[in-house]
Amino acid sequence: MTATGEHGAAVEPEYDEAAIRFLGVLWGEGYLSPGGPAEVDRVLAGVDIRGRTVLDFGCGAGGITLHIAKTHRPAEIVGYDVEQPVIERARAATAAEGLSSVVRFVSSPPGRLPFEDGVFDVVFSKDAMIHVPDKEALFAELFRVLKPGGVLAASDWLIGHDGEPSADIKDYIAAEGLHFGMASSRRYLAAMAQAGFVDGVAESRNAWYRDVARGELERLKGPLRAQAVAAVGEAYVDKNIRTWTAMQKVLDSGEHCPAHLRGSKPAAGVRP
Numbered sequence: 001m002t003a004t005g006e007h008g009a010a011v012e013p014e015y016d017e018a019a020i021r022f023l024g025v026l027w028g029e030g031y032l033s034p035g036g037p038a039e040v041d042r043v044l045a046g047v048d049i050r051g052r053t054v055l056d057f058g059c060g061a062g063g064i065t066l067h068i069a070k071t072h073r074p075a076e077i078v079g080y081d082v083e084q085p086v087i088e089r090a091r092a093a094t095a096a097e098g099l100s101s102v103v104r105f106v107s108s109p110p111g112r113l114p115f116e117d118g119v120f121d122v123v124f125s126k127d128a129m130i131h132v133p134d135k136e137a138l139f140a141e142l143f144r145v146l147k148p149g150g151v152l153a154a155s156d157w158l159i160g161h162d163g164e165p166s167a168d169i170k171d172y173i174a175a176e177g178l179h180f181g182m183a184s185s186r187r188y189l190a191a192m193a194q195a196g197f198v199d200g201v202a203e204s205r206n207a208w209y210r211d212v213a214r215g216e217l218e219r220l221k222g223p224l225r226a227q228a229v230a231a232v233g234e235a236y237v238d239k240n241i242r243t244w245t246a247m248q249k250v251l252d253s254g255e256h257c258p259a260h261l262r263g264s265k266p267a268a269g270v271r272p
């Protein structure tokens, strides 16, 4: 299955085999976002996962889903994604690690999530909401599938303001070549509140990723280059060096603003 676009037309996956291989070299096997397990644990700090039911929204190739399963010990974690190559990778990795009794993956076209109301204790997401332009509809869906009293703990790539995006960030997004629907923390928090979430918080991770990305670019140009070229070829690596260079500019300006997000669905009988 390929994902379908806004009007139902089939679209090619953006996270194809080459992207999965390249990002695996840079960020770790099965990871399609930066920071490794430590950053995932930071997103989840203080969230009660053990024995709970968790949704990993936009799970990608499953590296993070498996990390959560192994380290945080949920009763069940469901990885959800709209693209097929990442889901296939995630399923294969889960079978290889013998974790199929705890971890499963579901894919469907973007839009309404293929889950009943109120089935998850925790909704986790790492750097996937950026691909959903309609933040109001997105948070309404995540709220719907959470149990009363459930928690949303996520990371995403936000834009630092509500105005017209600068030429620099437009250049960066064009260099990525991915469909990004970036929005400000004000818009995220308003969309969360509109959906019914309480205690919404957005914490900037710009300062952290600004430094980490600089290191990624240096490694890509130096010690990691040969491994990356072996995985995806020289042209692919050079294109990404240009992308990372464009990204560093907007990280340094603060316009590209990765952030952690938290919110809760009120417990049954509790009025927000």
Ligand SMILES: C[S@@+](CC[C@H](N)C(=O)[O-])C[C@H]1O[C@@H](n2cnc3c(N)ncnc32)[C@H](O)[C@@H]1O
Binding pocket: 015, 030, 031, 032, 033, 057, 058, 059, 060, 061, 062, 063, 064, 080, 081, 082, 083, 086, 110, 111, 125, 126, 127, 128, 129, 131, 132
């Ligand atoms: C940057 S990757 C992050 C993947 C994973 N969370 C990680 O950090 O390794 C973004 C993921 O969002 C997925 N995605 C794109 N549109 C989506 C949508 N409408 N609903 C859910 N996931 C989506 C992509 O297929 C991709 O796997």
